[in-house]
Amino acid sequence: MKEETFLSAAETGDINTVxxxxxxxIAVDTHDEHERTALMKAAKYNQADIVLFLLENGADINARDNRGTNAVYWAASRGNLEITKLLLEKGADITVHDDRGWTAIDHAKSNHHLDVARFLEEQAAAV
Structure with missing residues (x-):
């Protein structure tokens, strides 16, 4: 029950509950049945304050769900440049491939988030 409340709070931006x-x-890397952590959910639902708080409290920035995706994938696929930048500043791995062989860059492009895709490509080239 606490786990569901925690994950829901991360999705909805309820920082006080988190x-x-x-x-x-509660374990900061608590996950759901798809192995999606609170950090992934916060990144997916554009909750920048929650993302930062979870990272400051030891969340695994490169944790992967059962499809192989991580938090930067969720931010990029939803077009959130702010969270994508934050995750990269904190050490997120943008080379991760999901179960289809796609990276966060591929997902940003496929969802027409070209600003995010460009940013990720620039970061990948700088490595």
């Missing part, structure tokens, strides 16, 4: 549950001892 903080309270972490203070209460």
């Amino acid at each position: 903080k309270a549950l972490i203070e209460d001892g």
